[in-house]
Amino acid sequence: MLRFKKYLDYFKKLIYGESASAFEDQLSLLTSISVTIILAFSTIFNVAMGLKNSLIVSSFVGAIIYFGLYLLGRLVNRGKLFLLLFSIITLFYLDIIWYLNFASNGPVLPLFVVFYAFLILVFNRKYYALIFLIIFLNLLGMYLVESVYYNEIGTYLNIETKLLDIYMGMVFSLLVIYSFVVAIKKNYIHEQERARMSDRLKSAFLANMSHEIRTPLNAIVGFSSLISEADLTEDDKIMFREQVQSNSDYLISLIEDIIDVSKIESNQLTIKLQEINVVPLITKIVQTFQLAIASNKNVRVVTNLGATAILVTADQVRLEQILRNLLANAIKFTDDGVIEVDCEKRNDFYIFSVKDTGIGIHLEHQLAIFERFRKIDNSKQYLHRGTGIGLFLSKQLVELLGGKIWVESEVGVGSTFYFTIPA
Numbered sequence: 106m107l108r109f110k111k112y113l114d115y116f117k118k119l120i121y122g123e124s125a126s127a128f129e130d131q132l133s134l135l136t137s138i139s140v141t142i143i144l145a146f147s148t149i150f151n152v153a154m155g156l157k158n159s160l161i162v163s164s165f166v167g168a169i170i171y172f173g174l175y176l177l178g179r180l181v182n183r184g185k186l187f188l189l190l191f192s193i194i195t196l197f198y199l200d201i202i203w204y205l206n207f208a209s210n211g212p213v214l215p216l217f218v219v220f221y222a223f224l225i226l227v228f229n230r231k232y233y234a235l236i237f238l239i240i241f242l243n244l245l246g247m248y249l250v251e252s253v254y255y256n257e258i259g260t261y262l263n264i265e266t267k268l269l270d271i272y273m274g275m276v277f278s279l280l281v282i283y284s285f286v287v288a289i290k291k292n293y294i295h296e297q298e299r300a301r302m303s304d305r306l307k308s309a310f311l312a313n314m315s316h317e318i319r320t321p322l323n324a325i326v327g328f329s330s331l332i333s334e335a336d337l338t339e340d341d342k343i344m345f346r347e348q349v350q351s352n353s354d355y356l357i358s359l360i361e362d363i364i365d366v367s368k369i370e371s372n373q374l375t376i377k378l379q380e381i382n383v384v385p386l387i388t389k390i391v392q393t394f395q396l397a398i399a400s401n402k403n404v405r406v407v408t409n410l411g412a413t414a415i416l417v418t419a420d421q422v423r424l425e426q427i428l429r430n431l432l433a434n435a436i437k438f439t440d441d442g443v444i445e446v447d448c449e450k451r452n453d454f455y456i457f458s459v460k461d462t463g464i465g466i467h468l469e470h471q472l473a474i475f476e477r478f479r480k481i482d483n484s485k486q487y488l489h490r491g492t493g494i495g496l497f498l499s500k501q502l503v504e505l506l507g508g509k510i511w512v513e514s515e516v517g518v519g520s521t522f523y524f525t526i527p528a
Contacts, residue, residue, distance in 0.1 A: 137172070151164055160206060170198065216274070329349055386421070406432065431459040434495055436461075442462030443461075466520055
């Protein structure tokens with residue numbers, strides 16, 4: 106079973122590449138490679154049937170075109186422009202082979218129904234009327250061409266060749282439709298699993314959030330009531346006020362993170378770019394976190410940045426938010442050692458890093474930690490405060506700034522979080 110899954114993953118990687126996660130991307134790539142294979146077999150079939158050279162050349166050229174589209178889809182960022190290019194080329198190609206393949210007497214006409222189904226699957230619902238109009242006008246044009254140039258279009262040499270070609274065309278159409286059904290079913294199963302996982306994560310998030318909000322609120326209420334006690338020493342009052350302040354700050358930070366996640370998911374978070382000298386910014390953040398480290402932790406927060414200015418174009422508030430999230434995360438999972446914050450320019454990007462000597466992250470969890478509401482417990486011996494949205498929020502903010510975020514980690518040694526900002 107594991108061997109089969111390994112081969113299946115290898116096949117998916119071979120067909121879709123590394124980044125084809127959207128259904129439209131997967132369907133366009135699968136269709137491209139399927140049509141390439143079908144046209145390659147059609148070329149052999151046309152030669153074997155002794156059909157005219159124009160049909161042999163058109164199927165051979167079509168195989169090259171669709172293989173080129175497949176490679177293009179693997180190499181470039183797919184999206185609406187790629188789907189539009191794919192659709193325009195397909196429509197023109199279908200018209201050409203329809204004309205060369207004896208028009209309505211040939212096997213091509215059913216392929217327009219298959220093509221229409223493809224367009225409905227990959228384009229947004231608001232384009233359905235336009236798609237229908239284009240296909241209808243195209244079929245009307247084909248009808249007029251065939252009615253005027255019927256004699257020039259010609260027909261098969263004998264009925265056996267005609268029937269064999271038409272039925273083989275139907276087989277090829279069914280194969281393409283089968284690839285559609287497979288893609289739809291896989292996408293449905295994938296989305297169903299994602300929905301179930303999302304429900305589980307939301308339930309866990311709400312339960313965890315209830316605890317996270319209640320904890321600082323209880324501390325604020327409790328210490329606030331104790332401050333009014335008459336027999337307290339001045340040191341006790343100072344300690345109680347510090348507890349109220351620290352829990353208030355944590356609660357405010359928690360609420361701000363929740364609001365930011367909501368804004369990101371509703372596409373309402375705005376980015377205000379400006380030129381920032383990140384050296385004093387990082388120095389200030391490092392000093393703030395060093396002063397706030399709990400007394401039971403033997404941790405130093407440092408930066409090796411010199412006095413030379415490093416100018417980065419970014420949103421200062423969001424950049425500081427990312428660094429604070431990563432530093433808070435590093436301190437949370439580090440009881441002893443050094444946490445180092447750095448920034449350097451490489452090629453067209455500035456690379457920021459937060460390196461710790463904490464408990465580390467297992468390889469299978471290194472992608473999951475950036476997912477929404479995901480919280481990984483590395484050991485049942487530790488109870489770490491947090492909601493599981495800090496790294497998800499950091500990832501979204503980094504991508505809004507045009508960069509990427511990732512982690513390199515070894516269990517028991519530590520972790521280094523990297524993120525980039527375009528230069």
